[in-house]
Amino acid sequence: MNSRMSGEDTGGGRPLRILVNATTVITGGGVQVADSFVGELANYPEHRFLVLCSPQVAKSLGDLSDHPEHVRIEACPRIGFFGTLDRLLRRNPKLDALVRQFRADAVFTVFGPSYWRPQVPHVCGWARGYDIYTDSPFYGLVPPLEKLKLSLLRKLHRRMFRLDADTLFVESEDARERLQRVFPKKRIEVVGNTYHQIFEHPELQEELPLPPFDGATLLTLSANYPHKNLRIIPSVARYLKEKHPDFRFRFVVSQPPEVLGLPAAEIPDWLLPLGVVSIRKCPSLYRQSTAMFLPTLVECFTASYPEAMRMRVPVVTADLSFAHGICGEAAEFFSPMDPASAGEAIYRVATDSGLRARLVAAGTERLQSFDDSRMRARKFIRLIEDAVARSAGGR
Numbered sequence: 001m002n003s004r005m006s007g008e009d010t011g012g013g014r015p016l017r018i019l020v021n022a023t024t025v026i027t028g029g030g031v032q033v034a035d036s037f038v039g040e041l042a043n044y045p046e047h048r049f050l051v052l053c054s055p056q057v058a059k060s061l062g063d064l065s066d067h068p069e070h071v072r073i074e075a076c077p078r079i080g081f082f083g084t085l086d087r088l089l090r091r092n093p094k095l096d097a098l099v100r101q102f103r104a105d106a107v108f109t110v111f112g113p114s115y116w117r118p119q120v121p122h123v124c125g126w127a128r129g130y131d132i133y134t135d136s137p138f139y140g141l142v143p144p145l146e147k148l149k150l151s152l153l154r155k156l157h158r159r160m161f162r163l164d165a166d167t168l169f170v171e172s173e174d175a176r177e178r179l180q181r182v183f184p185k186k187r188i189e190v191v192g193n194t195y196h197q198i199f200e201h202p203e204l205q206e207e208l209p210l211p212p213f214d215g216a217t218l219l220t221l222s223a224n225y226p227h228k229n230l231r232i233i234p235s236v237a238r239y240l241k242e243k244h245p246d247f248r249f250r251f252v253v254s255q256p257p258e259v260l261g262l263p264a265a266e267i268p269d270w271l272l273p274l275g276v277v278s279i280r281k282c283p284s285l286y287r288q289s290t291a292m293f294l295p296t297l298v299e300c301f302t303a304s305y306p307e308a309m310r311m312r313v314p315v316v317t318a319d320l321s322f323a324h325g326i327c328g329e330a331a332e333f334f335s336p337m338d339p340a341s342a343g344e345a346i347y348r349v350a351t352d353s354g355l356r357a358r359l360v361a362a363g364t365e366r367l368q369s370f371d372d373s374r375m376r377a378r379k380f381i382r383l384i385e386d387a388v389a390r391s392a393g394g395r
Helices: 029-043 055-061 093-102 144-164 173-182 230-243 279-287 304-310 321-327 339-351 353-369 373-392
Strands: 017-022 048-053 071-075 106-109 122-125 167-170 187-190 216-220 249-253 271-273 291-294 315-318 331-334
Touching (some): 017 029, 017 093, 029 048, 029 055, 029 373, 048 055, 055 071, 122 144, 122 373, 167 173, 173 187, 230 339, 279 304, 291 304, 291 339, 315 321, 331 339, 331 353, 339 353
Parallel strands (some): 017 048, 017 106, 048 071, 106 122, 167 187, 249 271
């Protein structure tokens, strides 16, 4: 997505001491964003960084000591939401002490809510799709008590973001427009997500060979969230077998069968469950795939879209506003809750080489509108510099 911010480097302001708060990131694309951003900090030796990361981010980063001198990284376990009253009171004595000890000029929270109001300018990412896409068909799947819980959490999250952050950033223009209606007076910027930089470095990638297969391979790399709508996959498979009995296909997923509502002891012949896949192995899986299938119902952004485009793999996804905003013409869309619609979209893409070529070409063109990891990091740094400058100027 095109950020409203300029991508040009203006050289920034004075050297800053920046505390990067990645303690709230524990799964999914947020871990990739944190990993990618930390990997780019070597390009900003004029600043000093203290990166506090959750165990999940620490695992993704690997050796925490293997970073430039101006970047210090520490693992910092996340405080459980119900483990302390401080969270509800937006206090975090440990982080406050680290801000003072590090003499931080600003705090950058990769994705919130932070449940914490730093005493310095605070830039915070918003990736709470549940809280702004309230018209999503996902809510039709949610039991009444769960829907009430999500409603209460939505009110809590909005309050925390409103009070705790000076600047918010989101990853798409569609999300920004929705969030601006929630916070009409809040400064909200777009910093587009993208694929991880590992996709540009074949020498760092790892191969994960799939069993030979004479048919269509449909790849779904997704965290286990209800809104990902992964349980539609067995219904889609049943439709394809009944409607197109000669069509050979398999779904390759990064989750166990139980997540799809299937018994682990009876894995069907159309399913290849891999379990969690490291980012280094993802390019290999795309290279072996016919299409990327993503039935997700709620997203502020998902890196799966640009990953597939980068690897020249057609995208098949739900017909929802966020998906159109990110993919444009580079996807074959289906009715979100309709297995027949999804099955037909898959069948069209798998059997029509001309359609696949058009989607791949549109994806290659669409990639030009995304920031790469270096540009994204530059925009993050500029947001932080701007927040500090505005604070110093009393704005």
